[in-house]
Amino acid sequence: MLISLHELEQHRVDFQEEIGADVIDFGEDIHQVQPLRSSGHADLVEERQGRRERIQDIRVVGDFSTRLEMNCARCLEPILRDVTGDFDLLYRPRGADSGVKDRTVPHDEAEVSYYTGDGVLLEDVLREQVLLAMPLKAVCREDCRGLCPHCGRNLNIEQCNCSEPLREPRWSALKEIKDKLQS
Ligand SMILES: [Zn+2]
Numbered sequence: 329m330l331i332s333l334h335e336l337e338q339h340r341v342d343f344q345e346e347i348g349a350d351v352i353d354f355g356e357d358i359h360q361v362q363p364l365r366s367s368g369h370a371d372l373v374e375e376r377q378g379r380r381e382r383i384q385d386i387r388v389v390g391d392f393s394t395r396l397e398m399n400c401a402r403c404l405e406p407i408l409r410d411v412t413g414d415f416d417l418l419y420r421p422r423g424a425d426s427g428v429k430d431r432t433v434p435h436d437e438a439e440v441s442y443y444t445g446d447g448v449l450l451e452d453v454l455r456e457q458v459l460l461a462m463p464l465k466a467v468c469r470e471d472c473r474g475l476c477p478h479c480g481r482n483l484n485i486e487q488c489n490c491s492e493p494l495r496e497p498r499w500s501a502l503k504e505i506k507d508k509l510q511s
């Protein structure tokens with residue numbers, strides 16, 4: 329859905345969208361497995377640059393939710409994650425920033441991005457927001473044992489015979505603390 333500048337010049341735009349699983353490309357490792365729902369509104373915000381010039385920013389406010397499939401960061405098994413969030417974004421015409429120092433920004437709070445052409449594509453907004461809302465390293469479960477670094481076996485499923493057992497530094501540090509507390 330294009331949030332068009334032309335339409336915004338007439339009135340505020342409300343949206344309530346359900347975007348199918350194959351519309352937005354989240355990259356190779358992330359698959360959307362449920363419709364991405366988003367609702368919100370957009371309106372124009374006029375900014376003054378210097379004395380004369382006025383520029384038109386597009387402010388987009390809304391929320392979203394969907395379910396994604398990705399791989400566990402340790403054992404690489406597929407896992408599902410519900411991702412939700414909300415946003416309040418300001419889109420400034422690309423190029424409007426060059427060489428301007430005194431500007432009144434009516435919405436300090438909003439994050440600033442840029443648009444070109446006729447407006448802002450909601451799908452682009454959502455793609456970025458979903459990726460930002462994703463956990464950096466999702467694991468299938470907190471105590472996932474991951475893959476053996478030597479033979480590659482999934483240690484959640486089977487134990488291998490490699491000589492060095494995989495020990496996470498995090499756990500050994502915890503054990504040290506525990507030992508100290510007990511002594
Ligand atoms: Zn895992």
Ligand SMILES: [Zn+2]
Binds near residue numbers: 476478489
């Ligand atoms: Zn092994």
